[in-house]
Amino acid sequence: MISASEPRTAVSVPPPPGHGAAAGGPAILEVRNLSVTFRTENGPIHAVQDVSFALRPQETLALVGESGSGKSVTSLAIMRLTPPAPRVRLGGSVLLSGGAAPRDLATLDDRAMRLVRGNEISMIFQEPMTSLNPVHHIGDQIAEAVMFHRGVSRRAALARAVELLDRVGIPEARRRLSSYPHHLSGGMRQRVMIAIALACDPRILIADEPTTALDVTVQAQILALLRELQTATGMAIIFITHNLGVVAEIADQVMVMYAGRIVEQGGVVPVMKQPRMPYTQGLLRSVPRMDLAGQGGGRLEAIPGSVPDPLNLPPGCAFAPRCGHAEQGICDAAIPPLEPTAPGHSVRCARWRELAMRGA
Numbered sequence: 001m002i003s004a005s006e007p008r009t010a011v012s013v014p015p016p017p018g019h020g021a022a023a024g025g026p027a028i029l030e031v032r033n034l035s036v037t038f039r040t041e042n043g044p045i046h047a048v049q050d051v052s053f054a055l056r057p058q059e060t061l062a063l064v065g066e067s068g069s070g071k072s073v074t075s076l077a078i079m080r081l082t083p084p085a086p087r088v089r090l091g092g093s094v095l096l097s098g099g100a101a102p103r104d105l106a107t108l109d110d111r112a113m114r115l116v117r118g119n120e121i122s123m124i125f126q127e128p129m130t131s132l133n134p135v136h137h138i139g140d141q142i143a144e145a146v147m148f149h150r151g152v153s154r155r156a157a158l159a160r161a162v163e164l165l166d167r168v169g170i171p172e173a174r175r176r177l178s179s180y181p182h183h184l185s186g187g188m189r190q191r192v193m194i195a196i197a198l199a200c201d202p203r204i205l206i207a208d209e210p211t212t213a214l215d216v217t218v219q220a221q222i223l224a225l226l227r228e229l230q231t232a233t234g235m236a237i238i239f240i241t242h243n244l245g246v247v248a249e250i251a252d253q254v255m256v257m258y259a260g261r262i263v264e265q266g267g268v269v270p271v272m273k274q275p276r277m278p279y280t281q282g283l284l285r286s287v288p289r290m291d292l293a294g295q296g297g298g299r300l301e302a303i304p305g306s307v308p309d310p311l312n313l314p315p316g317c318a319f320a321p322r323c324g325h326a327e328q329g330i331c332d333a334a335i336p337p338l339e340p341t342a343p344g345h346s347v348r349c350a351r352w353r354e355l356a357m358r359g360a
């Protein structure tokens, strides 16, 4: 859960306009009604339910929500990295464009899926040390990725590794080839992971909390690097974070998740300037505001209570027990639909119209 004491990037309100102004054209990835259910001995966990979104080239979609809301499982399901059946049941489709017709990653055979990973969609995680091998030079680790996907010689792969290290802003790239991961700072290690992810010029980068473990200055540098690389390559980014400050920095589209469902979805400006879901409003109130910096950043309010037990979700809106606007008989009666509030902006709240009218 986000607490007022957790280090965060300050959010500026109103947020800047969408960064991917150049984003547009047909979607390269279209996720339709994705659902992921884990079968556990205590019962089914519906980790992701009925999630749909589209991603266009050069667009950044931020997946936001507290711990356990289903952000990581959504991205792992796209990459088909969730445990296999029967432990997990996948539903819906994940359509990736390219080639004669879109391919549904949910049903692609394993061999074809291995080619998609790292070639067309790459992923980076919060803690590079868990992905990097501590006993191998970073040059070899990047070169290995290049050789695996491109089938080039070791010499050519090492030359590409220098190019990639240079591209992600690692000074003295050639000399760095023989560094071990522990020789590098956290920020530099994340740059190495980005270099590996870029080895094959992916069309989509999934970044799962890539800056959470970094201090605020380094966090800003990594965000700037991702934006720069996106402008240069046109790749789309799915950025997973619990930090709305980071969302304002990088996203074009935002998808707020709670208990496995999308609860608010839309462009970064409407969602952050006019959030309709009390949960999104709560997340925003728990981030420091730059426009109130002179007044101590404004009062920070943690969302009361904690995320529900996935094995025992409350009836109706899963956020209702923590929501200051919940009404008995309405909010606990049924799960509200995801409804459009304006073009390109949707919310899952039974009372959003009433609350909007009252200016709540």
Ligand SMILES: Nc1ncnc2c1ncn2[C@@H]1O[C@H](COP(=O)(O)OP(=O)(O)OP(=O)(O)O)[C@@H](O)[C@H]1O
Pocket (backbone or CB within 6 Å): 038, 040, 045, 046, 047, 065, 066, 067, 068, 069, 070, 071, 072, 073, 074, 083, 242, 310
């Ligand atoms: N292997 C698993 N087996 C059973 N349940 C799982 C498994 N992996 C994830 N879950 C459950 O799925 C739900 C969604 O988890 P997920 O990791 O996607 O959340 P998240 O929003 O990414 O949180 P965090 O920010 O902590 O990573 C949680 O209730 C989690 O406990």
